[in-house]
Amino acid sequence: MTDPAHLPAGASAPGAKPAPDARRTTEDWWRTSIIDMSPGVIRYRGYPIQDLIRERVSLAQMIWLMTRGDLPTPGQAALLEAALMAAVDHGPQAPSIAIARMAATCGVGLNSAMASAVNVLGDVHGGAGEQAVELYEDIAARMDAGADEDRAVQEGLDAFIAARGKVVAGFGHRFHPVDPRSAPLLALVDEAAAAGEVNGRFARIGRAVEARLTAAKGKPIPMNIDGATAVIYAELGFPAPLARGLFCLSRSVGVLAHAWEQTSQDVRIKGPIPRQYQPTYDGPPQREVPRQA
Amino acid sequence: MTDPAHLPAGASAPGAKPAPDARRTTEDWWRTSIIDMSPGVIRYRGYPIQDLIRERVSLAQMIWLMTRGDLPTPGQAALLEAALMAAVDHGPQAPSIAIARMAATCGVGLNSAMASAVNVLGDVHGGAGEQAVELYEDIAARMDAGADEDRAVQEGLDAFIAARGKVVAGFGHRFHPVDPRSAPLLALVDEAAAAGEVNGRFARIGRAVEARLTAAKGKPIPMNIDGATAVIYAELGFPAPLARGLFCLSRSVGVLAHAWEQTSQDVRIKGPIPRQYQPTYDGPPQREVPRQA
Amino acid sequence: MTDPAHLPAGASAPGAKPAPDARRTTEDWWRTSIIDMSPGVIRYRGYPIQDLIRERVSLAQMIWLMTRGDLPTPGQAALLEAALMAAVDHGPQAPSIAIARMAATCGVGLNSAMASAVNVLGDVHGGAGEQAVELYEDIAARMDAGADEDRAVQEGLDAFIAARGKVVAGFGHRFHPVDPRSAPLLALVDEAAAAGEVNGRFARIGRAVEARLTAAKGKPIPMNIDGATAVIYAELGFPAPLARGLFCLSRSVGVLAHAWEQTSQDVRIKGPIPRQYQPTYDGPPQREVPRQA
């Protein structure tokens, strides 16, 4: 260990120079390039809100504008719509949806039911799209560096599995032998590529990953919804972490719908199973509390 | 007190008949009419997902389908798009946005940053649209019961203020003298009403509320974003609580964009103000801890 | 409607005087009487943290200090300990606990599993203690105003039921014919009252409510954990909303324990029921998507 620089960014040990934020004003602390406001004025990325409304900018276009900095082309907007609308829900067996429904019976608003649910879309439940974009980008980078597709796919998969374990995000599904969302989503990408609206490179990479996994396993390991939306997000140039963010927006729709439906079913404090199904206890049998001092 | 029935729905006091849920199977406990799944099959409200994708159903149409049970007409979809895209963000001065940005510096994923933020869209920060729909519906019901518009508006406002206090949700703004989002949103409603796509009744009611408040106060109390989106949601027949749910979907877009922007600003554990601005302490001066037994 | 004052606190309509917060400095905006800090110094309510540690102040005493402003007496601290330790868990059938366990399988940290769970402790799942304190206080106020206990209890119950419906918070339980936590908690209150550490008034009121409900119903409606902890919180002078806050602290313990236990069970994305138990769908049968424009 030669010289561990161990302090947080901005740390001020005795005698140290002022931390970076020590020179920031209050106004600068909340600096943003997304929204500019003054009394009577709201502009997103420079566009006055009233103009965006009048031009009938869609919700999906607005999502692009807010996260990317400018408006998408119509072709880009159409693909983003498809990725967002296709992943809204996977039923009450998904923890996110079950949580939304249980929360709705506990006396909190729809906002809080949505929050408890979206919150669990972490690396495992909500991160597959993000990880698949990373995988595709890694394979593309290997090809840019000179590898042919076969080698880039193999090396990319090896690296992914070494880093994250044997579940390759975006491929295979524990419920659906074939995910009915993948083919129509890829068809839209192919169409957009044929029209020159996107490159089509990541659709090819995604299919090559599917073929490789299927060959290695000796049975179909088809691309699932996360693998297909990741193709779209990669084609559209979204950074990988935004793939998770966009999935959260998408799944929020199903979360809201289920929380709302639950409120009509007249159940109070709904647990995961009806009361006659009691959890199994496998801890110690009844015993005496040792005398406390 | 003649006979308080004091037990929760489904309560089983000694000797009582089985609670309603005691006869439910596990499968029935998670009953839904939103999504039907079997291996390889996903249908939302009866529509196979692959068909919805191929027909290029938009995110806003999907939001309608999931919460309402069927697809909207094009005119309805366009108004819903407008209400959703217009409310995505109100800058880092809004607690929801500030929370998203702070959360993003604390080592949680975008999903959790979004959850902490959407969670606070409660009655005060996120409920104005819901309350404005309730107000409009109450006024409409008074007119249906025979009151003329003037009287219905006055009585509706009186009832609202009696129940919720002097802040009339949807009107006036503490930052914008005129909210730049209201006029173009109402213009879209007028256009849709002229085309027979919506009735236009709630636009009239909203404007009458604005006029009444302005007259009573002697200065402009213009309709704000919540009042305008509430007109749209009421015209489209959304129940009031869904107005809050839809606002949560809309604001989630800004929340995501700000959380994402924050991650590029390289700040760790960002507090509400730079470190040189210390909170003011107004509690007791330093004192000795009383000797504990 | 004579003059609706319709603007939010601090609203600035055109020409209005500056909003109250417009004169606040940044430092004052974050004013607190809980904690005073400067480099090297941390004082809670005036007590230096190192002195609190050295005096071996307990977690429960600290909870009191932070929420009430000063340290409790030993008798008060002991009752608070009991109320907090008795409500930590009610098993995976409680939505809060189920949510914590599902969240733990989704790739989020223990902090987020706890957040999703504590979040649902709303009016219905977490608010019974708060409501019971309100009921007790209302009955006490009626007695202070001259009513005898019988009448105060009856009127208090009538008012409660009129406002909140037939479920009287704190009494009866849908699972336990007799809640095993109530008697030993009340015994501690009796003991403290005998020692002059608390008044004992709210224990009497709680028992009177139990007797009244039981008589009215013709079968036992015993005080439950929420009714018993509410007796303690009322005896200790906690405002009603803090009863919910304290319950959240208490239940957080069970939430953490279950989230942690779940991580050892090696399940990914755990839904509410095993996969072979599919939710029941009761929506429309498969149908064609209408042609979109």
Next chain:
Amino acid sequence: MTDPAHLPAGASAPGAKPAPDARRTTEDWWRTSIIDMSPGVIRYRGYPIQDLIRERVSLAQMIWLMTRGDLPTPGQAALLEAALMAAVDHGPQAPSIAIARMAATCGVGLNSAMASAVNVLGDVHGGAGEQAVELYEDIAARMDAGADEDRAVQEGLDAFIAARGKVVAGFGHRFHPVDPRSAPLLALVDEAAAAGEVNGRFARIGRAVEARLTAAKGKPIPMNIDGATAVIYAELGFPAPLARGLFCLSRSVGVLAHAWEQTSQDVRIKGPIPRQYQPTYDGPPQREVPRQA
């Protein structure tokens, strides 16, 4: 890539054997060894709740019982109390506390204010204790494997910095030159070690890390609250992830106190800074929306 096993645990590709959970009953799905309930009976880890109450088991003892499986000795309980009570709050400059206060002004309950706040105690804001326990355990393991303390500390720090970057969790503080909580906490550990209640090994390791960092940097890099509580948690045998969980319990106290105090300050929708301090916008200047198709 030799044979990527790419399916999630429990995945069922076509023709595969049933997934592990496919043989689980509903009851077994919610298996736990923490709590055993039947009507009228609640046992935690085998101890009837009424016995735990009567023996006046403290909240800290209950935390131990629930997470560890049995009750602590008095010496263990005292150290756990200290670690929990010392970290309850670090003022409104901490995002967790600021979020709680802002949430409290938005119309959500204390439960939701707590949830939004605890949720952000992720790797960066809440994970330092967990990481410090990992560091200490890694150093201890190197010593068990034969390294002398000097080498084990150096190698442990090198490995930590290689994996996590230059901020060594638990040491140095960006606000406090010396953290006033560390010395009195370590003094309690020393006392417990002298009494044979804990080993004292991790206190030695923690101090050696502090010395090494200070020597390497040429100025004091003192142990902070996270480093000191991590010494306690490691001495008590808590697995590293529970250090974060316990910190969440501890900080929940401050979160609750601040949310509650905020409710008395009569602010609606409190943003991070008073309204006259506007965020700085650094995006594009006003521009025209391109004509949409």
